[in-house]
Amino acid sequence: MTRYKLTMAYDGTEFSGFQRQPKQRTVQGVLEKALFKMTKGQPVTVHGSGRTDAGVHALGQVIHFDYPGNIPAENMLKALNSLMPLDTEILDSEIVTEAFHARFNTTGKRYFYRVSRSYYTNPFTRHYTGHYAYPLDLGRIQTALEDVKGTHDFTSFAASGGVIKDKVRTIYDATLLDVPAQNEIQLEFYGNGFLYNMVRIMVATLLEIGNGRRDVHDFLRLYEVKDRQQARGTAPASGLYLKKVYY
Amino acid sequence: MTRYKLTMAYDGTEFSGFQRQPKQRTVQGVLEKALFKMTKGQPVTVHGSGRTDAGVHALGQVIHFDYPGNIPAENMLKALNSLMPLDTEILDSEIVTEAFHARFNTTGKRYFYRVSRSYYTNPFTRHYTGHYAYPLDLGRIQTALEDVKGTHDFTSFAASGGVIKDKVRTIYDATLLDVPAQNEIQLEFYGNGFLYNMVRIMVATLLEIGNGRRDVHDFLRLYEVKDRQQARGTAPASGLYLKKVYY
Numbered sequence: 384m385t386r387y388k389l390t391m392a393y394d395g396t397e398f399s400g401f402q403r404q405p406k407q408r409t410v411q412g413v414l415e416k417a418l419f420k421m422t423k424g425q426p427v428t429v430h431g432s433g434r435t436d437a438g439v440h441a442l443g444q445v446i447h448f449d450y451p452g453n454i455p456a457e458n459m460l461k462a463l464n465s466l467m468p469l470d471t472e473i474l475d476s477e478i479v480t481e482a483f484h485a486r487f488n489t490t491g492k493r494y495f496y497r498v499s500r501s502y503y504t505n506p507f508t509r510h511y512t513g514h515y516a517y518p519l520d521l522g523r524i525q526t527a528l529e530d531v532k533g534t535h536d537f538t539s540f541a542a543s544g545g546v547i548k549d550k551v552r553t554i555y556d557a558t559l560l561d562v563p564a565q566n567e568i569q570l571e572f573y574g575n576g577f578l579y580n581m582v583r584i585m586v587a588t589l590l591e592i593g594n595g596r597r598d599v600h601d602f603l604r605l606y607e608v609k610d611r612q613q614a615r616g617t618a619p620a621s622g623l624y625l626k627k628v629y630y
Numbered sequence: 631m632t633r634y635k636l637t638m639a640y641d642g643t644e645f646s647g648f649q650r651q652p653k654q655r656t657v658q659g660v661l662e663k664a665l666f667k668m669t670k671g672q673p674v675t676v677h678g679s680g681r682t683d684a685g686v687h688a689l690g691q692v693i694h695f696d697y698p699g700n701i702p703a704e705n706m707l708k709a710l711n712s713l714m715p716l717d718t719e720i721l722d723s724e725i726v727t728e729a730f731h732a733r734f735n736t737t738g739k740r741y742f743y744r745v746s747r748s749y750y751t752n753p754f755t756r757h758y759t760g761h762y763a764y765p766l767d768l769g770r771i772q773t774a775l776e777d778v779k780g781t782h783d784f785t786s787f788a789a790s791g792g793v794i795k796d797k798v799r800t801i802y803d804a805t806l807l808d809v810p811a812q813n814e815i816q817l818e819f820y821g822n823g824f825l826y827n828m829v830r831i832m833v834a835t836l837l838e839i840g841n842g843r844r845d846v847h848d849f850l851r852l853y854e855v856k857d858r859q860q861a862r863g864t865a866p867a868s869g870l871y872l873k874k875v876y877y
Contacts, residue, residue, distance in 0.1 A: 394753040440754070470753045506641040506717045507687070507758065 384449045390475040395440045396510040402434045417466035425451050430485045432628040438620030445628040447485040491629035494582045495571040497622045513622030519593035524559050527592045530602035531557040538609035542580035552576050587616030631696045637722040642687045643757040649681045664713040672698050677732045679875040685867030692875040694732040738876035741829045742818040744869045760869030766840035771806050774839045777849035778804040785856035789827035799823050834863030
């Protein structure tokens with residue numbers, strides 16, 4: 384057995400998320416299917432750094448698995464890229480010790496979210512951005528992002544259904560990038576961990592702050608009330624990218 | 631009856647081309663379906679500046695149609711954008727006289743073609759670029775583009791199946807743009823008209839010239855031999871964009 388750590392990108396549009404599900408096309412599913420071919424029928428279990436939902440993209444998802452055999456890391460990359468569908472790409476491959484675990488060893492993650500500001504949906508970016516057609520005061524979003532940074536109880540920003548009790552997370556960095564040439568803004572978050580749907584709920588809240596529908600410091604109130612109902616919106620999956628996983 | 635001239639964009643990925651076909655999803659088909667709703671059942675025939683094939687995109691396709699009624703041009707744009715699917719967008723709308731015809735009055739067209747140079751297919755651009763993973767000498771392509779400009783018999787670059795006898799066209803401009811940040815090149819062609827598949831066949835020939843598989847001045851030979859078989863390749867539809875139609 385050899386343990387491989389792979390970094391991969393995928394276009395989430397045609398996946399029912401990362402996690403294997405019966406009768407659904409998932410990233411874990413297509414990976415395990417490709418590995419099953421390589422081993423000529425020995426099942427290999429893939430472990431991801433975490434799930435991504437249906438429609439969510441990855442630029443740097445990290446996975447590991449134990450392969451029954453020992454082939455050079457570069458050959459594993461080539462073999463999987465030739466067997467995997469074209470909406471996935473293995474970017475990097477290395478052999479690691481059994482001390483490495485893609486999920487348990489993470490120390491942080493970086494996500495970014497693309498918001499298209501065009502009035503009508505852009506046909507070419509509809510699967511790759513969220514969309515907000517209302518006016519935005521970017522200065523207000525910048526101010527709110529200062530409240531996002533730091534250690535907070537993110538209960539108000541966690542979708543129901545999560546099993547994790549501890550909702551305290553630390554956001555090391557939260558930035559806004561204005562890309563007027565593409566008529567979009569990009570929000571980037573780097574933290575020690577993110578709750579289920581947390582980035583998409585934060586983005587929806589930030590857009591409402593930018594539009595003036597919420598107080599500019601509403602994050603501080605939402606940390607206090609610990610009530611998912613008060614954050615309300617969830618930005619669409621299509622704008623979200625898992626950019627990097629830290630170990 | 632009022633004649634409308636519309637400029638529109640579409641992502642060609644999920645269309646079986648522009649032209650209406652039974653049981654196929656086409657751009658003309660979805661336009662006529664939307665107009666049928668607006669007229670509450672009166673069929674409206676849409677005329678495009680020309681066909682685009684399955685998978686080919688448009689940034690500035692031009693169409694016209696006669697609408698039984700007279701609504702402001704801006705309202706036509708809004709109505710169609712609310713009725714049309716999200717992989718299309720009406721960009722501009724104007725009311726024109728009956729002297730205007732989207733196909734017969736064209737004086738030129740501008741196409742561009744995106745070629746991804748990454749080793750593996752990029753999951754995010756697979757539907758929006760062609761792909762050429764072999765080495766390219768861009769200087770050779772630049773030289774060949776000089777041979778593309780001007781008035782030539784493009785018989786060697788016309789897919790069989792076209793009904794047009796006269797294969798002489800004038801290319802006013804043909805340019806190469808290197809976009810190293812995206813690991814791609816873009817080829818742009820502006821001419822008085824283009825034969826069926828002509829841009830895609832020219833792109834395939836240009837890439838072979840760039841790779842050194844053909845003489846740098848092979849276009850001059852191909853104009854002479856007037857033999858489609860000798861140009862051989864056709865670059866994939868996914869990289870091609872109808873950028874602008876001139877009247």
